[in-house]
Amino acid sequence: MEYTTLGRTALKVSVAGLGCGGSSRLGQNSGNSEAQAIALVRRAVDLGVNFFDTAEVYGTEAIVGLAVRDLPRDSVVISTKSRIRSAGRLVSGDDIIANLEASLQRLQTEYVDVFHLHGVPPADYGHVRDEIVPALMREQDKGKLRHLGITETGPNDPKHEMLQRAFDDDIFDVIMLAYHMMNQNARQNVFPRSQAQGIGTLLMFVVRRIFSDPVYLRGIMARLAQAGDIPQVLADDDRPLDFLCGDGGASSVIDAAYRFARHEPGADVILFGTGSLEHLEANIDSILKPPLPEADIETLYKLFGKLEGVGLDLPTQR
Numbered sequence: 379m380e381y382t383t384l385g386r387t388a389l390k391v392s393v394a395g396l397g398c399g400g401s402s403r404l405g406q407n408s409g410n411s412e413a414q415a416i417a418l419v420r421r422a423v424d425l426g427v428n429f430f431d432t433a434e435v436y437g438t439e440a441i442v443g444l445a446v447r448d449l450p451r452d453s454v455v456i457s458t459k460s461r462i463r464s465a466g467r468l469v470s471g472d473d474i475i476a477n478l479e480a481s482l483q484r485l486q487t488e489y490v491d492v493f494h495l496h497g498v499p500p501a502d503y504g505h506v507r508d509e510i511v512p513a514l515m516r517e518q519d520k521g522k523l524r525h526l527g528i529t530e531t532g533p534n535d536p537k538h539e540m541l542q543r544a545f546d547d548d549i550f551d552v553i554m555l556a557y558h559m560m561n562q563n564a565r566q567n568v569f570p571r572s573q574a575q576g577i578g579t580l581l582m583f584v585v586r587r588i589f590s591d592p593v594y595l596r597g598i599m600a601r602l603a604q605a606g607d608i609p610q611v612l613a614d615d616d617r618p619l620d621f622l623c624g625d626g627g628a629s630s631v632i633d634a635a636y637r638f639a640r641h642e643p644g645a646d647v648i649l650f651g652t653g654s655l656e657h658l659e660a661n662i663d664s665i666l667k668p669p670l671p672e673a674d675i676e677t678l679y680k681l682f683g684k685l686e687g688v689g690l691d692l693p694t695q696r
């Protein structure tokens with residue numbers, strides 16, 4: 379495994395981070411047992427992963443807690459999140475503290491390393507800053523959380539507008555953002571500022587459905603070609619991204635996707651979500667491989683560099 383420093387948090391984190399949500403939820407969406415999910419987390423630990431991202435809404439905090447409870451606490455970095463709305467209403471500072479306490483109980487830990495506000499749309503950002511963050515800072519002083527984080531809502535904020543406000547205020551040590559081969563605008567909108575301010579980055583949506591479901595990808599290519607956003611030849615091709623695979627290139631589109639994100643300057647942790655031991659091992663392998671050939675990266679920039687909000691869908695239930 380390779381490790382990096384998560385921005386100004388000084389946390390030493392594996393560059394591959396196990397995402398315990400998304401469409402897989404550690405296999406909880408595809409019928410895997412809790413014991414299988416625990417085994418998956420432990421396999422990740424054996425392979426050197428020390429970064430685990432979960433959330434209240436994923437329903438996997440207890441699994442992460444059980445999987446790592448016998449390890450020295452400082453050998454793992456636990457990132458979890460609270461919703462900022464409940465029954466459609468914005469939550470109060472007291473509510474968020476109750477949510478943090480509940481997360482700590484499910485995770486069986488005294489503190490979390492990164493506590494995020496989950497999927498914050500630009501319109502709710504002011505409430506987060508003025509009502510929720512002050513309450514959490516008091517908990518931070520008590521040692522219940524090490525660092526504050528915020529995650530954007532990919533499907534509703536394709537230009538990363540909420541993160542621009544977070545950069546201006548500079549109160550979050552860690553951010554989670556959407557970045558992938560066909561959604562590259564963070565290269566202009568996010569990474570220059572996160573790097574300048576020392577804010578740690580966690581990349582989500584790197585594969586998601588767009589690169590793990592070839593039929594879905596073909597549908598997206600057809601829509602983009604119809605809108606004139608990509609060349610028609612890509613929509614006419616059953617395997618439009620296979621130019622990335624082959625001699626000296628990637629072993630698969632998924633391999634290409636993880637490598638593309640991993641080597642983006644400013645990318646700290648590449649989150650990957652899976653319920654499969656086989657995928658877990660393959661993904662870690664991909665994340666640790668060298669960058670894609672320069673010519674392929676240039677082609678991806680040229681073909682898709684101007685796209686925005688592509689493939690940022692809500693999780694699918696299988």
Ligand SMILES: NC(=O)c1ccc[n+]([C@@H]2O[C@H](COP(=O)([O-])OP(=O)(O)OC[C@H]3O[C@@H](n4cnc5c(N)ncnc54)[C@H](OP(=O)(O)O)[C@@H]3O)[C@@H](O)[C@H]2O)c1
Nearest residue numbers: 397398399400402529582583584585586590650651652653
């Ligand atoms: N706003 C937010 O806070 C937010 C939003 C989205 C995601 N996240 C975080 O980011 C993490 C990553 O989520 P993501 O959806 O973006 O994950 P991802 O790694 O981009 O994609 C995961 C999808 O690809 C499939 N897959 C993974 N590896 C594969 C392989 N080697 N071969 C074939 N299929 C493969 C998985 O299915 P299998 O189970 O079959 O492998 C799953 O459907 C989440 O778990 C969560 O922690 C946060």
